[in-house]
Amino acid sequence: MATAFSWKARLKSFVYAAQGIRTFFASEHNAWLHLAATVAAITLGFYYDITPKEWICVAGCITLVIVAEMVNTCIEKIMNHLSPEHHENVKQIKDIAAGAVLVAAIFAAITGCILFIPYILHHYPFN
Numbered sequence: 420m421a422t423a424f425s426w427k428a429r430l431k432s433f434v435y436a437a438q439g440i441r442t443f444f445a446s447e448h449n450a451w452l453h454l455a456a457t458v459a460a461i462t463l464g465f466y467y468d469i470t471p472k473e474w475i476c477v478a479g480c481i482t483l484v485i486v487a488e489m490v491n492t493c494i495e496k497i498m499n500h501l502s503p504e505h506h507e508n509v510k511q512i513k514d515i516a517a518g519a520v521l522v523a524a525i526f527a528a529i530t531g532c533i534l535f536i537p538y539i540l541h542h543y544p545f546n
């Protein structure tokens with residue numbers, strides 16, 4: 420039977436999720452790289468005064484990559500916990516999860532180039 424709805428329980432879930440985000444950024448080296456890329460993209464966005472639609476693209480890319488990395492981290496931790504010994508299936512699972520992050524990061528990098536290169540060329544004409 421479902422338990423009764425409780426705002427206190429919902430608030431607790433929110434706090435636990437925030438703890439998860441804090442743990443991710445405090446302990447994962449890849450998270451620091453994503454954070455550095457995020458700061459760079461936001462700085463460029465303000466510097467070139469990009470449009471609201473372009474901000475949505477930037478925010479979407481940042482979110483996509485960070486969410487992919489968080490899910491990848493979860494999969495790594497689950498596999499390390501359940502199957503610490505070497506196994507070919509574990510390798511495939513971990514590599515596919517890492518590949519998902521790479522796909523997201525390539526998409527974000529391509530989007531960043533399409534978005535920012537015209538601004539850079541416009542502000543610094545080389546000819």
Ligand SMILES: Nc1ncnc2c1ncn2[C@@H]1O[C@H](COP(=O)(O)OP(=O)(O)OP(=O)(O)O)[C@@H](O)[C@H]1O
Nearest residue numbers: 449502503504505506507508509510511513514517
């Ligand atoms: N238990 C395991 N069984 C088989 N292969 C594994 C196992 N653990 C890791 N691997 C594989 O070994 C390689 C290196 O994994 P490892 O997690 O050390 O590096 P990584 O992906 O760079 O990790 P991190 O992002 O934490 O630095 C990857 O191909 C991974 O799939």
